[in-house]
Amino acid sequence: MRSTIPSLIFLLFFLTVNYSYADDYSRFKSSSAKDPNNFKAGISFVWLSDYDSQGLMFSNKFGHYFGERFSVGLNVGLLTASRYDEGKKIFSIKNTFYMGALEAGFDVIRNEQVTLRLGVGGTARRRNEINSEPDDQGTVDGSVVHIKTSDTGVNGFLENDFSFLRSGIIGGRVDYFYYTSGTPVFGIGLHVGFRF
Template sequence: MRLSKLTIVLLLLLCLFSGSNSFANGYDRFQNGANKDPNNFKAGISFVWLSDYDSQGLMFSNKFGHYFGERFSLGLNVGMLTASRYDEGKQIFSIKNTFYMGTLEAGFDVISNEMVTLRLGAGGTARRRNEINSEPEDQGTVDGSVVHIKTSDVGFNGFLENDFSFLRSGIVGGRIDYFYYSSGTPVFAIGLHVGFKF
């Protein structure tokens, strides 16, 4: 009788021990899976500076990204930029810019762990450019009347980005961008984003 009670207790302890191990392994798999979600979506806002016109403004962007392997990702980034320069002497906005921008980008994670990711990347970019400009190159008028410019440009983009993970799938971070185009002013941007992995 004692032997059977001892056997039952040992069997229960063995089941409990193996059950706790399988629970721990399952939790580890869940945690690792949460850190390796291949897709992400981010919405961001950036302060921008247009060097040729010395104008400033904001850029709003949305990005979808997908990982191929542990560190390499491809993404599509679309956004809208609005910027202007106010001429104190003339008391008017001498430059007003509106850009609709799209970028196909590739990124590589230089640092990647459960909490922080640091990414370098580059890609091809295109924009639809609408400008009101009082001093366009080779188009200015003596009386200072403005010129409307509507055109499209292509170029390239380089960026440095970091992500901080929070909760199970949340992302918050910052990004520095430089856009160079075949014509028109380059764009330098620095901003913040928030999103999620799935």
């Protein structure tokens, strides 16, 4: 009799915890079906590997879920970066990129509070640069070269979202953009948004 009471208590505790988890999961599943869209605004610190320059990228992303774990998104942004040459006392590189990407993501971890997503996509950018490197193409103006061109490529990302309030999202993102010409871009950033 004494050994059955603790066993019975443990069984009731186990069933209560499982019922609570199942209830939370069903509520989460129904809320993700009810709110399949999301919008996020973010800022990232970026490194441009070809020119050893750094800067900021501001982005807005709209995403939509198809099913429980697969999503597609449209990401648009503005990147600005530069490198200052102490010897010449000028900015030897100044970059401004208008960027866009169509992305597909898969949620590796997804529950009511946390989402971890891996994704890939196609990307395009409008590249405006002022460059003092002699081997780049463009219109020579004194000691610098003006480059205005468009590039296409691919990107990969790792993103996490934390839920807050009823439909709020806050999280981080690591991006890598590779283009057919011009410098690749690596970025680490934060975003905030909402589901609807």
